Amino acid sequence: MEEGKDKSSDELLSELLELREQVEELRKAEVERRESEQALQESEEKFWLLFEKSADPILLLDAEKNTYIDCNEAALKLMRCSDKNRLIGLGPSDLSPRRQPDGRLSSEKTEELIGAALKEGSACFEWMRRTFDGEEFWVEVSLAVIPIHGRKILCTSWKDIRERKKAEAQLKESEERYRVAIESSNDAVAIMTGDLHTYVNQRFVEIFGWDSREEVIGKPLSSVVHPDDLAFVNDINIRRQRGEAVPKRYQFKGIRKDGSTIDIEVSATNITYQDGPASLAYLRDVTERGQAEEALRQSEEKYREIFESATEGIFRTAPDGRFISANPALARMYGFESAAELIETFTDIESQMYVDPVDRIRLKKLYQKNGSVSNFEVQLYRRDRSRIWISMSGHTVRNARGEIVYYQGIAEDITERKQAEQALRRSESTLRSVFSAAPVGIAITSIDRVPEWMNEAMTAITGYTAEELKEGGAKAFYTSEEEFARVGRIILDGIEKSGIGVIDTKWVHKNGEIRDVHLRGAAIDPKDISAGLVFTAVDVTNQKRSEEALQESEAKYRMVVENSLVGVCIVQDGVMRYVNKRWCEMYGYEYQEVVDKLDVLATIHPDDIDLVKENLRRRLEGEADYVGYEFRSLRKDGRVINIKLLGGRMIYRGRPAATSTVIDITREKTLESQLLQSQKMEAIGMLAGGVAHDFNNLLTTMTGYGTLLQMKMGRENPLQTYVSNILSASAKAADLTHSLLTFSRRQPQCLKPVDINEMVRGTARLLTRLLTESIVLKTMLHDEDIIVVADPTQMDQILFNLATNARDAMPGGGSLTIETRSVDLDDELSHMYGIDKPGRYGVLSVSDTGVGMDEETRKRIFEPFFTTKEVGKGTGLGLSIVYGIVKQHNGFVTVYSEPGLGTTFRIYLPALVRPHQEERPVPDEIERGHEAILLAEDNEDVRHLIKEILTRFGYTVIEAVDGEDAVEKFNESKEKIDLLILDSVMPEKNGRAAYDEIRKTNPAIKAFFISGYTRDLVLDKGIEDRMLEFVSKPIAPGQLLRKVRKVLDK
Structure with a gap:
């Protein structure tokens, strides 16, 4: 400050201005610096963007450390490296094989090339790389030096040149292949540019007598073309190179180096050679x-x-x-x-x-x-x-x-x-093939019978080959020298007399076995027997044994056929030529009545004659070797039997005949028919059971409320009649559902000994109301009681259904006859009717004099819903129910009817030997109660009715709508509940499942089940037979109350 006092104001002002200028310059410098930094930053960002997004692999190499400091995604992909950190820090030689293809170490060559790049600022070369998984491949490397923060960094760009290298190798191989082909060609090859030779092969030099190719290349056509033809050849050559049409093939006179002339044939074409037009010529010396x-x-x-x-x-x-x-x-x-x-x-x-x-x-x-x-x-x-x-x-x-x-x-x-010659060879070959393949033995021998050639069959018969018999001859397989000599004499005598000698002899096989042989011999040359002999031999050992065995076999087979369980017969010319014992039994004839006498058609049912005749014809005329079919046959007594036949054809007494085995399948046919009927019944039974179940719920409600209403009314109430009629109708409806369930269930219900005679007497009184006045009812009862084990209600149902059917068959009146009798069915009758157990049967016959029926109708009458009545007048279930009841009682039904002659039904039921007295139950009086009952029923009407009945008689009722609800209600009040009433079939959980779950809590709980199904159908819902109490719907109030009391008091 002191110095400032000595300065003038001008000086101070000058310094101030100078300071301001310096400040302004500093400010501008600062702005320029910031702009420069921003531009640098933008440049770096652009560089890194290009670096990262480039499709070419780019890496940054620290030149001083010789290691990579960064790389883009393309480089990682090329090197098959998933992590950039694995690559950074490695050097170029780390990403290369130890040696390059030129044999130099990759590490040495790397230092040399990097040094050159640092010196020149850039470099470009080809390099062999190795990926991280070991694959080696070629790349083209471009190096450029870029300074980054004062460090020399080499920006390395790689280009995958594998395809280029492959193409170069292929091109080099192709060029070499063509070069070798041209150089080794027998023709001279030359390329002409203008009229000068620019290429010739070695053959060109040889043809024209030059010392080397170098002497020729560059010389004009005149050096090899005779002056007489030079103008002609030059013209064609120049015009060809211009692209004009000229001959491709021609000849000219050539000059060799020594001046001698040769004839040359040329084949030429135009090509592009060294970027210009040229001619390619193939030349051939045709002088010779x-x-x-x-x-x-x-x-x-x-x-x-x-x-x-x-x-x-x-x-x-x-x-x-x-x-x-x-x-x-x-x-x-x-x-x-x-x-x-x-x-x-x-x-x-x-x-x-x-x-x-x-x-x-x-x-x-x-x-x-x-x-x-x-x-x-x-x-x-x-x-x-x-x-x-x-x-x-x-x-x-x-x-x-x-x-x-x-x-x-x-x-x-x-x-x-x-x-x-070929024909002769074929003939010889054919004969040799025939002889070799012949099933008989063939041998060619000398006159002394020494084999020269034998076929395989002859070797098989003797066990020897021709070579083995060269010394000893045929004696080796004869039983003795005497036999050998005897055979020779007979054969030679036969040849001299007739040209052929024949004899039967015995030979000893090489293995020691004696063989029977049929031998034939002839001379090879009939004019000169010394030329040799030809023999044929047939081994008849098995034939002789077979003849002996055949006689024994015929005796055995005759015994087998005669004792066979099936019938056997032979038919020829329409007549029975042979029958066995079983056939006679089946048809009821004696043997003497049949053989060579009885017409086969006499044993055939008329409706099946055409079928039998056609099958006989087919066999006898050879159209069919074997046949099998079924038909109806007639016994001697006229009875029809069903037959199954299996037949063939044979030659009998020198002429065609038909053989047959026949089986009686009458019983099988009956059983088959019954099985089909049973299957139909079972199918409709399932449907009937389901319908009856739902109907029983409705009847339970109607009957229950009707009974409660009747209890409330006095006997003098005028409405009693109406209520009685309602209950009567409900009872009839219950009978109908009972019929459906009877038809549907698998086992009879309420079986007990029943006297058929007594049952008929009781039902006959009711049948008079069912029949019209124009129909007369007759009963024919057996003298003795006929006891069967049956359900009485179902027996009544049988009579009512059959009587109804008879009534409808007699619209104009007639008679209905009910008959009882007792029969003993033996094995034969049991077989006829298709039942397994013979014995005593009670027979209930119901006959009418109505319209009858034909065969087709009779076959279908037991089918559910089959009816011949008008629409609305029949359900088609009546006879189906009859059939179902009878089968449940182990019985069977037969029907006989013809149009216009009426119908007879016979019911066969197994009879008891000794009658049993029925114990009549004493009805219980209805008692009141006070216990708590859990009622599970999914039908709301039925549930409310049962609750009404039980509460009227002093019981407390807890309601449940299904099995799940029953379990929950029981768990809520398990200390109070004394009895379970469970519907067996409910949604969510059925009655048995609910019962089992409740028993886990209280094993001693009492219960019974109700259902619209019969007991046997309920078994499928989990209710074990005879183990639990059960009541079928519809349930009458008294029945329900007695069951409740019985279970509670048990």
């Missing part, structure tokens, strides 16, 4: 071919006369497969009119004439090796492609250098001879 042609022309005149007049084919052919000349005989041999036509047509002998081109190659090799061939046989094609056999003989004609110029020879057509 021309010389050969000239030599042929000179010799042709000399030999023309012989050549033209020869009967054998004469030819000259070139090694390349052309005919040079051929005489007329050869032309005719191959199907041509002239030799010229042959030569013009067959231009490539090997492919056009030889059936097997390999034969031409073999022929040329023989010519090359030996200089000639003799009688070379080959098959060739003629002009029309037919084949002929040719025998050729010829020699080669060579030039001065020893090279073959052409082949010359003669050809003979040996087709007929070959065909004869």
Whole structure:
């Protein structure tokens, strides 16, 4: 400050201004710095964005540490690295094989290339990388030096060049392949640019006599083309390179280096070579071919006369497969009119004439090796492609250098001879095959019977081969020398007399077994027996044994057939020729009445005669070897039986006959019919049970409330009549549901001894109300009581249903007869009716004089809902219920009816030997109570009715709507409840399931079940038979109250 006092104001002002300028400059510098930093930041952001998003792999390499400090996603993908941290910190040689393809260490070569890049600022080269999973591949590496925060960083960019390398290798391989092909070609190859040679192969140098290719390349066409043809060749060459149309093939006269001339054949095309038009030419020295042609022309005149007049084919052919000349005989041999036509047509002998081109190659090799061939046989094609056999003989004609110029020879057509030879060979082969495969033994021997050849069958008979018998001859397998000599005499005598000797003898097989043999012998040459003998031998050992066994077998089989359980018969000419004992039993005939007397159709039911006749015809005429079918047959007594037949055909007494085995299947048919009927009943029974269950709930409500109403009324009340009628109708409805349940259940109910006579007497009084006045009811009862074990109500149901059916069958009146009797069914009758147990049966017969029915109707009358009545006049259940009741009582039903003659039903029920007295129950009086009852019923009307009845008689009732609700209500009041009343079938949880769960809490709880189903159907819902109390709906109030009291007091 002191110094400032000495300064003038101007100086101070000047300093102030200077300071202000410095401040302004500093401010501007600060702004520029900030702008520069912002630009740098934006540049860096752009760089990193490009770095990360680049499709090419990019890595940043710290040049000083020789390690990667960062990389983008593309680099990680290329290297198959999932984590960038695994790559960062590694060096270039870490991501490379130990050595590069040139053999240098990757580490050394890396340092060299990085150093060059640092020096030059950038570098580009190819490098072999290795991925993290070990695969090696080529990349093109670009290095660029970039300074980052004062450090030298190499930005490394990789380009995957695997495909390029592969293409380069393929190209190199292709170029090498074509180079080798061109260099090894037998033709000269040249490329002409303008009229200068720019490329020639080694063969070109050889043909034109130059020392090396370098001498030729760059020289014009005039160096190899004779002046006489130079203008012509030059013109074609230039025009071709211009793209004009010129001949591709032509010839010219060439000049060798030594000045000698040669004939050249050219095949050329235009190409692009070194980015310009050029000609590619293939050249062939045809001088020798021309010389050969000239030599042929000179010799042709000399030999023309012989050549033209020869009967054998004469030819000259070139090694390349052309005919040079051929005489007329050869032309005719191959199907041509002239030799010229042959030569013009067959231009490539090997492919056009030889059936097997390999034969031409073999022929040329023989010519090359030996200089000639003799009688070379080959098959060739003629002009029309037919084949002929040719025998050729010829020699080669060579030039001065020893090279073959052409082949010359003669050809003979040996087709007929070959065909004869082939026919002979085929005949010999066929005979040998026939002899070898023959089932009889065949041998060719000397006159001394030493085998020269034997077939396999002869070896099998004797055990010896021909070679084994060369020394000892056939004696080896004879039983003795005497037998050997005897056979020889007889065979030779037969040959001399008739040409064939025949004898039966015995041979000893090599294994020691004696064989019976039928032997035949003949001379190979009938004019010269010393030429040898041919023998055939048949091993008849088994045949002789079979003949002996056959006699024994026939006796055995006759015994088997006669004692068979099935009928056996033979039919011929419509007459029974044979029958066995069982057949006679089945049909009721004596044997003498049948064999050769009885017409087979006399035993057939008239309706099945056509069926039997057709099957007999098919067998006898050979249309069918075996048949099997069923039909109805007639016994001698006229009774119809069902027969199952299995039949074949045979020759009997020299003529066709039909054989048959027959089985009586009458009982099986009856059982089958009953089974089908039973299955139908079971199906409809399930439906009936379900309907009755729902109906019983309604009847329970109606009956219950009707009874309660009747209890409240006095006997003098005029409404009593109406209530009685309601209860009566309910009772009838209950009977109907009882009928349905009777039909549906599987076991009879309330079985007890019942006197059929007494049952008929009681029901007959009621039937008079059912029948019309025009129908007379008659009863014919057995003198003695007939006791059966049955349900009385169901027996009444049977009579009512049958009587109703009879009434409807007699609209104009008639008579209804009910009859009882006792019968004993033996085994035969039991078999007839299809029942398992014979014995005493009670029979209830119901007969009417109504309209009757035909066979088809009779078969269906027991089907549920089948009716012949008008709509609305019948349910079709009446006879089905009858059938169901009878089957439940282990009985059976028979029906006899014919149209217009009425109908008779017979019910057979097993009878008791001694009657049992029925104990009549004494009705209990209804007692009142005070206990608490849990009532579970899903039907609201039924539930309310039962509650009303029970509360009227002093009981406390707790209601539950289903099984689940019952369990909950019991758990709420388990100390108070004395009895459970459970409906067996309820939603959510059925009665048995609810009962089982409640018993877990109170095992001693008392209970009974109610259901609209019968007891046997309820079994399926879990109620065990006879273990628990059960009441069927509809339930009358008195029945319900007595059951409650009974269970509570038990």
